[in-house]
Amino acid sequence: MDQTLINLGLMIIFGAGAALLAQRFGQPMLLGYVLAGLLIGPSVLGLVPDANAVVFIADIGLILLLFIIGLELDLSKIKDVGKISVALGLIQVVVVTIISMLLALVLGFSIVQGIYLGLVISFSSTLVVVKMLTDLKEIDTLHGELVLGILIIQDILAVIGLSLLGTLGTGSTEGHGAGTFFGILSSTVDLHLPGAVMLLANLAFFGLVAFLFSKYVMQRLFKAALGSAELLFVVTLAVVFILSYLAGFFEFSLAMGAFLAGIALSSATYSHDILGRVKPLKDFFLILFFVSLGMQIAFGNFVNQLLLIALILTGTLVIKPVVTFFTLKAFKYNNRTAFLVSIHLAQVGEFGMVLITSGAAAFASNPVLTGVIITTIITMTLTAYVIKYDEELYMFAKPFIAPLDHIFGTREEEHRNVPDKYRPEIVIIGVNPMTAETIETLAGKRKILVIDYNPSKIVTYKERGIPVICTDAAHAELYDEIDWTNVKTLVSVVHEPLRNQYIIKRARDIEHDPKKLAVIVTAPTEEWGRKHYRAGATLVLIPDVMGRRMLSELVALDDPASIRNVGRVYYEELHKNFVFIREL
Known part of the structure; x- marks a missing residue:
């Protein structure tokens, strides 16, 4: 049997098994693929003794990955993330790269090697962070939106760096492009152009x-291909490899051509059809790419790379969070938002491994792939727990960073329009589709006060004259600023259970009698629901419990007409919520 087929089979079998284990322990599947490669590679079991035997197949996965990124990266997203996220992403990448590069130079690396290592440290993991924030329902929070915006900018810069740094992989630009149009022209007429000029011309x-x-x-x-799904798939692959070949002809990374192909198709009406057909193929080859990376881990170089590992860990877990935190503080974000964004980005991303792999020529005399992979595994593993327990980490750090809000100031005063001596009847903490409808229903009829720490969610209400405060619900001063004389109901849809516990406690400190002050909060699970009731909540809204009870009651009716009437009501409610979300 062909040894290549055996190798591919082993990579897929072990990759699937390791991915299942990684998922079982709450870790990214990407780490499972890398560990599977380590297991079957020459460093451990030696089932696939030569990783280079399948490297060309793994490269196809990289090309398809960059194509998918380009296809999903609609350029309008840059407008969606806002100018602040663009500025934050650029500043964070540039500053972290420069600091890390200087440290690398001190440790004896060259300038080109230092740039590579600086970018490895500065880029975070979009795959891991976005998935975890989505699972924990934090993607729509202020810090979630900022993290997403920074990651989008990082991805764009990563692709640009991946494309351009490939031209510097050898550490020399002299004679660059000898095989291209300009290289052939200059050699024909005996015209010696500087390497930088040749690079820009190409x-x-x-x-x-x-x-x-x-x-x-x-x-x-x-x-011509739209009439056939099969033909559309084949033409898509042909276009990807044509542009990849053109990029290679001009001595740029093949991935650059694939990325441009994705960008060119991202605004097409049929881009979703292309994405749906190419993505499974990309996933297959990408598994092989990360498994092959794991196969290249060499423990013989591990001791020699301890200093490198220390450098990357220091840059990722110390320098990058500190730079991100103080950059956000410079833009007057409060401590909590700055802290959460900074720790959520504290890992080496998948692009770090891709960059080092593509820049192998730059590290021919000093291989660093093993160190980069090990630090990626360490930081991604930590990220799974850091994001899960981010609130607890913030509460631990809060006393130490509290003075910084007074030193740098915050943006909250820009979105505060509570009249003097205003006595609300209903206080709503957190804006989401549920409370948005409540606010619309009560506006103009009852005295309400809306509180949220995401300015984009309350600016519309401020413009309409609805009293709002942009602040963190955990700020002790908030509860002293509100006149609670006429407040009959407090509603909190804050997604973090610990913060709802704090809100309930503060509310009960103000008014012990539940008949005088009703406290309504949400909870992600039944366990947290019981905790909220014990803390003093009047009503706890648990989506799963409410949905389960409603389903049981509807099915028990055994009446299609009644179910249809309920469905019609909910259809109308969904339309209303869509309108509210669009306005927000």
Whole structure:
């Protein structure tokens, strides 16, 4: 049997098993793939003695990954994340890269190697962080939106770095592009152009060729292929590899061409069809890519790379969080938001391993892949617990960083319009589709006060004259500022259970009698619901429990007409919520 097929089979079998174990212990599947490669590689079992035997297949996974990133990266997203996220992402990457590069130079690395290592440290893991924030329902919070915006900018910069740094992989730009149009022209007429000029000329000419191809050739190919799903799939792959070949011809990374192909197709009406057909293929080859990375871990180099591991861990767990934190403070975000964003980004991302792999030539005399993979495994593992227990970590750090809010100031006063001597009847903490409808229903009829620490969620209410406060519900001063004389109901839809516990406690400190002050909060699980009731909540809303009870009652009716009437009511409610969300 062909040894290559045996190798591929072993990679898939062990990759699947390790991914299942990683998922079982709450870790990213990516780590499972890397550990599977380590297990079957030459360093442990030696089932696949030569990782280079399948490296060309793994490279296909990298090309398809960059194509998918380009396809999903609609350029309009840059507008969606806002100018602040763009500025935060740029500042964080540049500052962290420069500091880390200087440390690398002190340790004896070259400038090009220092740039590579600096970028490895500065880029975080979009795959891991976004999944965990989504699972924990933090993606729509202020810190979640900021993290997502910074990650989008990081991904764009990572692709640019991956494309351009490949031209510096050898550490020399002299004679760059000898096999390209400009290289052949300069050698023919005996014209010796500086390497930097050749690089810029190749970049400009490649951009022109790619633009002409996408405008006059690619669009026609896809129009001809739209009638057949199979043909659309084949044409997509052909376009990806054509642009990858063009990038390689101009001595840029093959992945750069794939990324540009994705960007060119991202705004097309049929981009979702392409994504659905190519993504499973990308997932398959990407498994092989990360398994092959694990196979390249060499324990013989481990001791030699301890200093490198210490450098990357210091940069990732200390320098990057500190830079991110103080950058956010400079933009006047409060301590909690700055702290949560900084710790959520404290890991080496998947692009770190990709960058080091593509820049292997730059580290020919000093291999660093093992150190990068080990630090990626360590930091990604820590991230799973850091994000899960982020509130507890913040509460621990809160006393130490409390003075910084007074030193730097906060943005909250920009979104505060509570009239003097205002006595609300209902206080609503947190804005989501549920409370948005409540606010719309009560506005103008009852005296309400809306509190949320995400300015984008309450600015509309401020413009309409509804009293709002932009602050953290855990600020002790907040409860002293509110006149509780006429407050009959306090509603909190804050997603963090510990914060709801604090809100309930403060509410009961103000008014012990539940008949005078009703406290309504949400809870993610029944266990937290019981804790909230014990803490003094009047009503705890648990989506799973409410849905389960309603389903039981509807099925018990055994009346299709009644179920249809309920469905019609909920359809109308969904439409209302859609309108509220769009306005917010």
